Amino acid sequence: MIDFTITETQKMIIESLENNFSKKIDMRLLNEKAEGFVEYKYGYNEVSKLGFLGMITSEELDGFGLDFVDFSIFMEKWGSFLCNGPVVNNLVSGIFALQSIDEKRFSKLIKDLSISKRIITSSIAQQYESKEFIQIINKDESFFLNGFINNVEFFDESTDITIIGMLDNQLKLIILPKKNISIYEEKKSLIGDKIVDLKLNDHLIKKDLIIDLGNSEKLIEQIFNLTNLALCSESIGVSQSILDKTLEYLTNRDAFGKKIGTFQSIQHKCAEIYICINEVRELIRNASKNINNKEFSRLVSMSKIKSDLELGKISWISHQLHGAIGFTWDYGLHLYTKKILINKSLGGDLSFHSTRLYPDGN
């Protein structure tokens, strides 16, 4: 059934985030954060208060029980306001993973994550893509972890971290309490967010932290896919804000005695931006509607390829359309561009996703 309807629930999500965020975005503070002067985060506590951390949590566990396409639309809006916080990690690497394995067994943890009583971070997408897994050594039912976990966001505010370990040639999902994990290296992202590399050195864990008993490969691939899709949705929201900012500028800025938005060369660039955003958006939303389809990984790879190619391009076009003002730090357009670039750098490059679409020798 071909249907592009935005449901009432989705309208409610959009409206709710617009009402709560449209006036809160503080470009000055975001700029200062990007320079490393302040710690500034907004979005996470607000959506937590609104109950959205439980949006994919089943109704039996007091969540909203919504679908991934709803989450995708949420992420678009989240991205459009440059919100920041471990939402994707919590929902995908946490709640989704736990619900997929055994909702009943993990009901307490799922509930805690849904109300932000516990917060999960992860670097699963990067581990999966780079195939750099934590080695698990089993010594008489005592389990030791060894290896690096790179580029972990939101480590400070998290209580736990989800990681991929390798035991007897099988991938295992582990939810590890943060305590006693030492930071190996600290970095800053392009927009000033703290990122850490972690090192596990004979880190002893209890067996029950390995949350699944069998091979987690399929589940990990699904987490990778959903994380990627969520970041693509976030980038769509960022891109929509870029377009909105650009249109606002072009309809107010005068040159040669008229608004610069009247010039056809400029209008065509705007049309191209609009076309790009909309085609990528529909690709992502369609993938989000098909998470149980056997073609899901292919749909995700196509979404990622298009997001990376098109959305990166539109931000540069927007800088050109803004002229010198878009080149300044204070105007803040760079924050949107950098967010798109950060998302582009995560979750696998063109070559990785092309191979998922067209495996060699097949």
Place this chain on the structure above:
Amino acid sequence: MFSSEDLSFKKELNSLIDKHLPEDWQEYPDERLDSHWELSKKIKNELAKKNWIAPSWPKEYGGLEEDFSKSIILSETMAYRMAPGNDRFGVRMIGPTLLKYGTEFQKKKFLNEITAGKSQWCQGYSEPNSGSDLASISTKGEYDEDSNTITINGTKVWTTLAHRSNRMFILVRTQPDSNRHKGLSLILLDMNDPGIKVNPIKNISGKSSFNEVVLKNVKVSAENVVGKLHEGWMIALDLLNFERSGIDYIGWGERCLDDLVDYCYKNDLIKENHVKNKLAILRSDLESAKLMTYKALWIKEQSDEIHMEPSVSKVLATETNINIHDFAFDLLNTKATFLNTKNKDSFAERVIKNRLFFVSGGILGGTTEIQKNIIAQRGLGLPR
């Protein structure tokens, strides 16, 4: 996206095409050739027997009142198979326009004719001095109140299939001193009427799929005016929106891409990173363009308003189709430029012929530049 019922329909449709299309059919339909035209009529006739020509139309006009997804499948599959017999002017342009604006007389007569596979329509919009600037047309229609007839004089050009058509919908200036969008009427013509002369124009690919149509004192009853006399502009624009979804380009592009992927696997090209990457990009482009095409058609089903989505989908579908053919050409190289008559490579031959033909995609039905104007001004609200 499609229901199991839709997919069964697609399977049946493919079986019907299999029965009538020669094995290993590699040609884009060229109705200039008698053999292709006969095949077109035959397939159209078979579709008509099953009421499949316009499955979403009301039963009283020969449809099945099916969900519009069947129409999408029909157009896309016919394009993918490169099968003749898909009457886009009748089914996708004037048909929906008559359903929306036509009189009962017009609906009964013309829609039933279309669904019976008995008519071929062509579009009389462009003129030698009016292409993208459609509102500047000068073909005159003189209305005579006593006889309730209109006498048409002028020349239309780039008229695809005029040489095979028995019907034309034509935009004419019926108010003598009117300017631009005012005083225009959309009229339905019988191509066998006296005074109509069709002159073929050979296109870039060596085919004569389009024509010049000269109209000299052609008389037509005012019963054949769609909507009100002198008020045809908005109807003519709405009709263009039916034209612009770009669904055919999706089918043609997908066929070329599928064949190209096969070619790359068979010739071990897939192991080359630049080939694999480009194929993945093109597949992603195609999937997103397809979704936008479906969305444009879906929106058209939901609302009577004129939207910009058909402009978006037309730009995407035509450009994606061209990009796919360009890459195929790059890989096939001299196979596509030095056509070997002894060891014919039908895929290479098709790629170059179609690539040349598809130059028209970004021009007909409103150029890509016009579509971008529409998106920027009507859609994004940028000032004129």
